[in-house]
Amino acid sequence: MKQEFFALSIVLTILIFPVALLGYQMWRSRAPGTQVVDLVAHLPEEGGFTPDRLRLVVGRPTRLRVTSSDVVHGLTIPGLGIDVETIEPGKVKEIDFTPTLPGRYAFACTRWCGADHWRMRGVIEVVIPGEGRGEFVQPTVEPPLYQQLGIDLDAVRREARVIPQARPSALRGATLGVTLPSYLSDPYTRRALVPAEAYVQLRAQPTMIGLNDDDIWNLVAWGWLREVKPEALSRAERLYARDCAACHGPEGRGDGPMGRALPGLKKMDPAMPAGPADFTDAARMLSASDAVLHGKILRGGMGTGMPEFGSLYTDEELWALVAYVRGFLFGR
Amino acid sequence: MRYALSDISLIRRILRSRWFPWSLTAITLLFFVLVVWAGFFGTRVGSRNFGIVLVWIVWWALLILLLIPLTGRLWCAMCPIPALGEWWQRRALVRPRPGAKLYTWGRKWPRRLRNIWPQNIGFLLMALFSVVILTEPRATAAALTGLVIIALGVSLIFERRIFCRYLCPVGGFIGLYSQVAPIEIRVRDRVVCAGHLEKTCYTGSNAGYGCPWLLFPGGLQANAFCGMCTECLKTCPKDNLGLFLRPPGTDLLRTRRRGLDEAYKGCIMLASAFAYSAVLIGPWEELKGAAREVGSVAWLIYALAFLTLNLLIVPGLFWISVRLGQGSRPGSMHTLFTDYAVVLVPLGLAAWMAFSLSFVSANLSYIWTVLSDPFGWGWNILGTAQRDWTPYFSGWIPYLQVLLLLGGLAAAIALALHTTHRHGRSPHAAVPVAVFCTVATLALMALYLA
Numbered sequence: 109m110k111q112e113f114f115a116l117s118i119v120l121t122i123l124i125f126p127v128a129l130l131g132y133q134m135w136r137s138r139a140p141g142t143q144v145v146d147l148v149a150h151l152p153e154e155g156g157f158t159p160d161r162l163r164l165v166v167g168r169p170t171r172l173r174v175t176s177s178d179v180v181h182g183l184t185i186p187g188l189g190i191d192v193e194t195i196e197p198g199k200v201k202e203i204d205f206t207p208t209l210p211g212r213y214a215f216a217c218t219r220w221c222g223a224d225h226w227r228m229r230g231v232i233e234v235v236i237p238g239e240g241r242g243e244f245v246q247p248t249v250e251p252p253l254y255q256q257l258g259i260d261l262d263a264v265r266r267e268a269r270v271i272p273q274a275r276p277s278a279l280r281g282a283t284l285g286v287t288l289p290s291y292l293s294d295p296y297t298r299r300a301l302v303p304a305e306a307y308v309q310l311r312a313q314p315t316m317i318g319l320n321d322d323d324i325w326n327l328v329a330w331g332w333l334r335e336v337k338p339e340a341l342s343r344a345e346r347l348y349a350r351d352c353a354a355c356h357g358p359e360g361r362g363d364g365p366m367g368r369a370l371p372g373l374k375k376m377d378p379a380m381p382a383g384p385a386d387f388t389d390a391a392r393m394l395s396a397s398d399a400v401l402h403g404k405i406l407r408g409g410m411g412t413g414m415p416e417f418g419s420l421y422t423d424e425e426l427w428a429l430v431a432y433v434r435g436f437l438f439g440r
Numbered sequence: 441m442r443y444a445l446s447d448i449s450l451i452r453r454i455l456r457s458r459w460f461p462w463s464l465t466a467i468t469l470l471f472f473v474l475v476v477w478a479g480f481f482g483t484r485v486g487s488r489n490f491g492i493v494l495v496w497i498v499w500w501a502l503l504i505l506l507l508i509p510l511t512g513r514l515w516c517a518m519c520p521i522p523a524l525g526e527w528w529q530r531r532a533l534v535r536p537r538p539g540a541k542l543y544t545w546g547r548k549w550p551r552r553l554r555n556i557w558p559q560n561i562g563f564l565l566m567a568l569f570s571v572v573i574l575t576e577p578r579a580t581a582a583a584l585t586g587l588v589i590i591a592l593g594v595s596l597i598f599e600r601r602i603f604c605r606y607l608c609p610v611g612g613f614i615g616l617y618s619q620v621a622p623i624e625i626r627v628r629d630r631v632v633c634a635g636h637l638e639k640t641c642y643t644g645s646n647a648g649y650g651c652p653w654l655l656f657p658g659g660l661q662a663n664a665f666c667g668m669c670t671e672c673l674k675t676c677p678k679d680n681l682g683l684f685l686r687p688p689g690t691d692l693l694r695t696r697r698r699g700l701d702e703a704y705k706g707c708i709m710l711a712s713a714f715a716y717s718a719v720l721i722g723p724w725e726e727l728k729g730a731a732r733e734v735g736s737v738a739w740l741i742y743a744l745a746f747l748t749l750n751l752l753i754v755p756g757l758f759w760i761s762v763r764l765g766q767g768s769r770p771g772s773m774h775t776l777f778t779d780y781a782v783v784l785v786p787l788g789l790a791a792w793m794a795f796s797l798s799f800v801s802a803n804l805s806y807i808w809t810v811l812s813d814p815f816g817w818g819w820n821i822l823g824t825a826q827r828d829w830t831p832y833f834s835g836w837i838p839y840l841q842v843l844l845l846l847g848g849l850a851a852a853i854a855l856a857l858h859t860t861h862r863h864g865r866s867p868h869a870a871v872p873v874a875v876f877c878t879v880a881t882l883a884l885m886a887l888y889l890a
Contacts, residue, residue, distance in 0.1 A: 111458070111534050111535055112532060112533055112534055112535055115462065115466075115533035115534045116533055118466050119466065119469070119527075119533065122466065122469050122470045122473055123473060125470070125473065125474075126473060126474070126477040129477070129815075133815075133817055133819075136817075136819070173818060175483065175816065175818070176485070177483065177484040177485060178484070178485070197483075197485040197487075197488065198483045198485030198487065198488025198489070198809075198813075198816040199488065199816070199818075199825075199826075200813075200816070200817060200818030202818065
């Protein structure tokens with residue numbers, strides 16, 4: 109009888125043992141006063157982030173435990189200053205932080221994980237404690253430049269009537285020793301200006317008579333890129349490599365592997381090219397102002413397959429990216 | 441020629457103790473429970489899940505590479521799957537009830553199903569879903585839980601270990617290949633058995649239960665159906681049963697009536713070794729994809745091809761080779777087919793060992809991470825959770841595979857000649873079967889080495 113009792117206790121211990129494991133996990137995960145949140149990354153086709161909506165409390169320490177259930181993912185929460193470059197399958201990464209401002213913060217996957225990678229997004233709502241449903245007021249944001257200028261981002265643009273014979277060089281433009289007119293030196297007016305128009309205006313100036321067409325284009329290039337800070341370009345380069353190159357290609361030719369099946373502008377006009385924009389295509393790039401490019405990155409392309417990045421990038425990052433993609437044509 | 445290991449006093453005490461093999465079963469039950477929990481509640485990433493790594497890498501490697509070739513059906517003695525059902529049947533864990541009473545409806549297994557055809561079908565059905573089962577933790581957990589439920593249900597309805605004897609999809613091939621093992625449980629002297637009227641080895645006694653595998657140990661000729669539970673050693677009042685060391689493969693040389701079910705099992709296991717190798721470690725991504733997408737048209741085509749290979753092509757080719765060997769001589773093709781099928785035992789076992797070596801070498805290093813973080817919850821119990829993957833002895837694997845396959849081929853050809861001789865024919869009659877074995881071996885080598 110004693111032997112049976114001993115054997116039965118062993119079996120029951122074995123069967124109940126996993127409950128102790130759960131208890132250990134709960135004890136291990138505990139952090140007094142800390143909100144612990146588990147975030148699992150799946151392939152976009154399998155649901156993306158689970159959950160994709162999180163609610164945190166301002167001022168409360170938070171532990172975000174992130175893992176992947178299939179392939180390597182990444183995570184960025186720009187508004188909260190969180191960047192996890194690699195979330196390996198089956199491994200858990202813990203990030204401790206304390207949200208200090210109420211608001212809505214987008215988060216997204218930063219490693220190309222599949223054809224629908226760009227859909228892998230979510231939202232974190234940081235609410236003020238003790239305010240019922242946790243309503244908050246979004247800070248007032250200035251409308252983007254394209255809206256201020258009344259530009260229709262989806263209007264079909266004509267190609268530039270004048271394009272350079274050789275690839276313009278901002279570097280060569282800088283060495284010409286020419287004082288740029290205000291419509292090129294003032295960022296606000298320049299961003300509303302189309303480069304092809306800037307060329308026409310420069311070409312018409314009497315002071316530019318001594319310069320050949322290539323020099324004028326080089327001045328245009330220099331005017332567009334002269335004020336971009338190196339650190340901003342560096343940041344833009346990293347963002348481009350992370351988020352854009354897969355579709356637009358590492359050289360900006362629109363030949364990235366993930367962009368092959370995208371409809372591009374062809375969806376709006378069969379005469380337009382399919383696929384992602386080619387940033388080295390002078391006829392198209394020189395007919396688009398920076399405000400248009402900024403708007404496209406911010407809002408995305410309606411039905412073209414271009415995702416929106418306005419929820420993930422700051423305004424400075426957006427303008428830096430615009431300057432970066434200009435660099436595929438203008439040099440850096 | 442055999443040596444009684446059970447005459448060594450320590451071994452004898454262990455074998456006759458009621459705590460053997462119960463204590464082993466308790467250990468495997470612990471791992472089994474962890475496997476199921478990890479499967480249902482742990483990470484879905486197979487390489488980081490204790491369930492996948494322990495079952496399909498560690499356990500499988502131990503089973504195919506060590507347990508079966510060296511100890512026969514010893515795994516069956518400690519398997520946790522029928523344990524709950526058996527304990528419920530006995531209403532006891534360790535000590536037998538008086539008179540070895542079993543609390544079950546006690547139905548007899550249908551006579552028509554007293555063969556391993558159900559096991560053959562069960563194995564094929566599981567094999568069709570194996571790419572999913574082997575890689576998805578939840579699928580593994582569901583499959584194992586399903587087997588436990590079936591075993592429990594069967595033990596409530598039928599007598600003894602019917603599940604193990606006739607239904608377990610794993611038991612079918614363990615039994616087939618256990619005939620190679622160098623150990624056996626047999627009687628010492630059949631004359632003693634003849635004079636023992638109570639036959640407590642089969643009926644049971646206060647000392648233990650009658651053979652749960654429905655065998656009469658006195659007439660046991662092969663390891664194929666003996667689960668090595670040692671109940672017979674415990675119940676025999678004449679101490680006429682023992683654990684013996686013997687030359688490997690002795691069972692295959694013994695003349696006994698073999699059924700078509702066993703012969704087909706040999707064909708199925710050989711065909712499956714080839715199919716598993718092609719799908720799981722071959723270079724054909726489309727094949728792997730088809731095997732993974734259960735329910736799709738591609739999968740249906742794959743399933744059809746798999747079943748055709750196992751049930752028609754390989755048995756058909758083997759039948760042809762036997763027929764060619766028979767020539768114009770009279771004789772039952774059924775008998776020849778089932779007798780020659782013994783060659784498939786060493787051939788198939790060598791194929792499975794060669795296959796297992798490759799994926800074990802590639803995947804065994806995952807054991808360190810899952811021991812530290814069994815559920816993928818971010819634990820690091822042993823400090824090895826972040827250890828990188830690394831293959832072990834990968835440079836040796838091709839050589840070992842060739843050695844195994846050649847060894848299996850040599851044993852198969854020797855058995856073919858033995859069978860030919862037993863049927864009173866010239867050695868030339870074994871040539872077609874030998875050619876079949878050689879072609880199969882070369883095909884496997886091409887798969888592993890090309």
